[in-house]
Amino acid sequence: MVKWLNLVISLQILLLPSLVVSCNPALAQHQAAKQNNDFIVKPYLQLGLEEKSDASAATVVWFTSNDTHKWSVLVQAAHSNEKAGKAGKAAIDAKDAKDAKATKATKPTLEDERPADSILERLVALPGFSSPIKKYTARLKKLTPGEPFSYKIKRDDALVFSATATARKTAAQPFKVAIFGDCGENSNGQKEIAAEVFKAKPDFVLIPGDIVYRHGLYSQYLTNFFPIYNNDQPVPMMRSIFSVGVLGNHDIALDGNATNFDKHNDAMAYFLFWDQPLNGFGTKYGEKNTPPIAGAENKQILFKKSVGDAYPQMANFAFDYGNAHWTVLDGNYYMDWSDEKTRKWLIEDLKKAQSATWRFVTFHQPAFSIDLPHGNEQRMRMISDILSKYKVDMVFAGHAHCYERSYPLVFSPKAERRFSMAADGTVDGAFTFDRNFDGITKTKPQGIIHIVTGAGGAKLYPQGSPSEYILKYDSSDYSYTSMEVVDKTVSIKQINTKGKVIDQFTVTK
Ligand SMILES: [Fe+2]
Structure with missing residues (x-):
């Protein structure tokens, strides 16, 4: 796990002179979540910050108090059953190996549970906060595109959250x-x-x-x-x-x-x-x-x-x-x-x-x-x-x-000039419409x-x-x-x- 120590230190220094106690009800709720050791925001799926699209990857984000717990993520990816039976793979229901074997031909098979590829921890201290919170970002890789996967989140070895999803x-x-x-x-x-x-x-x-x-x-x-x-x-x-x-x-x-x-x-x-x-x-x-x-x-x-x-x-x-x-x-x-x-x-x-x-x-x-x-x-x-x-x-x-x-349309600048916006926000131009497109029998639109x-x-x-x-x-x-x-x-x-x-x-x- 990567600790952003510099960020932590600098944020804490910044916060000291400006502790803000808010009476906003949502922030009160966030304070209560912090005290109860709950998630401030429960985990949710995101594309991730990575520049390049990767159908075998997913990002999970969640928010907690600024605690000292150790957070971990276990992911279990499925793959379609033509790959089933490979050495080292677990059946979908490990508790009942017999049943899993019997249904192997129709059910997808799950790989063994494994840790997330990375978990980043970021200290978050928006100007309205009385104390910082933490944002966790887990990157899950090697998912099978289009197939289900599950993920579990543990806090100090205790299971606190699980969900299933479908890979991109x-x-x-x-x-x-x-x-x-x-x-x-x-x-x-x-x-x-x-x-x-x-x-x-x-x-x-x-x-x-x-x-x-x-x-x-x-x-x-x-x-x-x-x-x-x-x-x-x-x-x-x-x-x-x-x-x-x-x-x-x-x-x-x-x-x-x-x-x-x-x-x-x-x-x-x-x-x-x-x-x-x-x-x-x-x-x-x-x-x-x-x-x-x-x-x-x-x-x-x-x-x-x-x-x-x-x-x-x-x-x-x-x-x-x-x-x-x-x-x-x-x-x-x-x-x-x-x-x-x-x-x-x-x-x-x-x-x-x-x-x-x-x-x-x-x-x-x-x-x-x-x-x-x-x-x-x-x-x-x-x-x-x-x-x-x-x-x-x-x-x-x-x-x-x-x-x-x-309507499917093409909008062009008039007289070959570039578009420009008038003071009232309007942009003048010439329309061409495709009024034949009906989306039922004529389904190839001429225009956007x-x-x-x-x-x-x-x-x-x-x-x-x-x-x-x-x-x-x-x-x-x-x-x-x-x-x-x-x-x-x-x-x-x-x-x-x-x-x-x-x-x-x-x-x-
Ligand atoms: Fe709006």
Whole structure:
């Protein structure tokens, strides 16, 4: 186990002069968890910080008090039964070897339990904390892609947590994704969608921004997020299903021109809780196209030391899952997607992804939306030329608390000029629509389909009507997008809290 002693020492020095006793109920809950030796956040699955996608690896993250316990992780990976019977392998149910032998032909076989490949321990002391807590990050390797695995977490040799999951899929394996944004408001709608998604057993969950209301705070994750998606019952989802988060406007603290730690001292928890590939365009603190922070210098230092390289790197990244390449972008107000550096990175990323069967892009603020509050916020139209040129198939956004599906469309700068954004946020350009695509018999779209799936839990927007570029609009209920990818066929369903399909279509290649 790697101990980050320097970090521990420097954080403790920083904390001494600024002990903060908070009366925030979520932080009180976190204090109680610390005293009771409980998890502050129970284990959950992440892609991990590694730049390169690896279908045989997974990251498990959990949070505890700043204790002195020895934590360990045991992993047991399954493989399909053609490999069964190899020397040194244990049967799936070691307690009943006879039965395991009898069922060997049909059940997957589990390898012997083995320790996680690494466990990192990081001291976390956000500006609002009265004392530090610990973040543990275990990396599990040599899983069999697409096959089940289980992991157990021990504290001083006592088993304190276990879960089962399915390893990531390779390009040869079909997969299913659930997508919903604008969720962490602790509403009944959020809980109903969480239950529907968990029931559907996707391979991973994608949240295109506004993960936690209203300011993306650590304390808000403890009340509005983990208790809904990673509880013991009824939705122990995040411990067994990978999840991917995208930075939305409510995931920064909405303090004006910068997230201000003097106003929100446990802000920007996105960079603490998510462990996602650090393979974006290499931005650094204070640089352009970086989520800006403000407030007392010692608070900024505490935040940066607590989250490490995740800030500001993790705002933009890319990964492969199955036969698809996924590009995750920051669409917030400080981002300039006409900037050469950001565009170059996006172009290079999509160029490298040309061999993938599918290319999907996700960001929070939709490029094409007819919702009233955000219809003029068209910043992300600035990359439309790149998305078209490098054959992106679909874009998933949130921000508008509804469901919207566009016609397949191509959006180009007028008269060959580059896009530019007007003072009111609009981006002018020329549309070409594919109105023949019906997703049933005509399934090869000429253009990109843009989906807004922001009905994940926050208060729904008023019902709108289809427009020139929006084919479907629904905000009559909370909903999520279910996407199944089988080789060259993508089947999309939009499903509401009653499990009812409110829109569906198929795309083929
Ligand atoms: Fe938003």
